[in-house]
Amino acid sequence: MKRLFVAVKIIPSDSFLEVYEHMMDAFHYDKISWANPDNVHITIKFLGDTEEGNINRINEVLENCAKEIDPFDIHIENVGIFGSSYDPKIIWFGIKENNALLDLSENILNGLDLIGFKRDRQNFRPHLTVGRVKKINNRKNFQKRINHFKGLKIQNSRIDSFALYESILKPTGAEHFVIRRFPLIASDC
Numbered sequence: 001m002k003r004l005f006v007a008v009k010i011i012p013s014d015s016f017l018e019v020y021e022h023m024m025d026a027f028h029y030d031k032i033s034w035a036n037p038d039n040v041h042i043t044i045k046f047l048g049d050t051e052e053g054n055i056n057r058i059n060e061v062l063e064n065c066a067k068e069i070d071p072f073d074i075h076i077e078n079v080g081i082f083g084s085s086y087d088p089k090i091i092w093f094g095i096k097e098n099n100a101l102l103d104l105s106e107n108i109l110n111g112l113d114l115i116g117f118k119r120d121r122q123n124f125r126p127h128l129t130v131g132r133v134k135k136i137n138n139r140k141n142f143q144k145r146i147n148h149f150k151g152l153k154i155q156n157s158r159i160d161s162f163a164l165y166e167s168i169l170k171p172t173g174a175e176h177f178v179i180r181r182f183p184l185i186a187s188d189c
Contacts (some may be wrong), residue, residue: 001051003049003167004058005045006108010157012037019093023130033134042127058112061114068107069107069184074156076154077094078150162184164178165177
């Protein structure tokens with residue numbers, strides 16, 4: 001069994017790292033597990049524990065999806081939370097609405113659904129998880145600091161591939177390994 005997910009890798013720019021470092025400073029009183037910037041990605045589908053015998057079928061679906069979309073640009077902007085303002089769980093960087101990214105995710109989710117990886121109940125909401133909230137010392141102050149980062153334009157990125165990853169859980173955090181990368185190469189068939 002391998003713990004698998006499909007994602008778009010993001011290479012952090014200097015502006016991304018600057019915002020990220022400012023956030024870490026702003027929230028240093030709270031207990032937050034910050035993501036390693038080198039591991040940031042947009043998760044399209046978490047497959048979970050998967051039989052290794054299914055990887056070839058998954059790769060076939062993903063290869064077909066990659067042939068349907070040309071490379072495209074995304075805009076990383078805004079900061080928000082999942083959970084409530086009283087009980088935040090995740091701090092994220094948002095992705096400005098992007099039809100190509102939504103088309104890619106729909107193709108992947110539909111294709112994987114056909115081979116037994118059922119769609120999640122929630123709609124796909126592209127984001128980059130940058131922090132997991134463990135404990136907030138002052139909820140009102142936390143929300144005030146989050147609001148300070150809202151509306152920021154963080155980075156533009158060219159998306160020319162996505163990948164099937166294996167995630168290995170370790171005491172120091174999850175490590176991600178590319179099983180296979182899929183370049184976006186829409187064909188004119």
